[in-house]
Amino acid sequence: MEKQEKATAYWKENKKYLIILLSIWFLVSFGAGIIFKDYLNNFKIGGFKLGFWFAQQGSIYVFVVLIFVYVRLMNNLDKKYGYDE
Structure with missing residues (x-):
């Protein structure tokens, strides 16, 4: 394969990962915290309504998990294309 x-x-695959992960983050933060809040508030987690929980803490937890997923995906991608050190 030419350089x-x-x-x-490499960048095509990287952009694909970014689009997928940012879409998940958008759906969780904006979707679950704002758009689907009323439906999610029918459920409770730890005594709090689920829509409220996502708006306050859930989206942050998902964001942190997505950071670790992105690091793992990029490490594998770097190895795949020979950019690892």
């Missing part, structure tokens, strides 16, 4: 083709394929 330019390798770099193009």
Whole structure:
């Protein structure tokens, strides 16, 4: 694989991961915390309504998990294309 083709394929896959992970983050933070709040408030977690929980803490937890997922995906991607150190 040529160097330019390798770099193009690397960034294409990287952008795919970013779009997927940012979409998940958007759905959890904006969707669960705002749009689907009324429906989620029918359920409780730890004594709090689920919509409120997502708006206050759940989206932050999901964001932190997504950071670790992104690090793992990028480490695997770097190894796949030979960019690991």
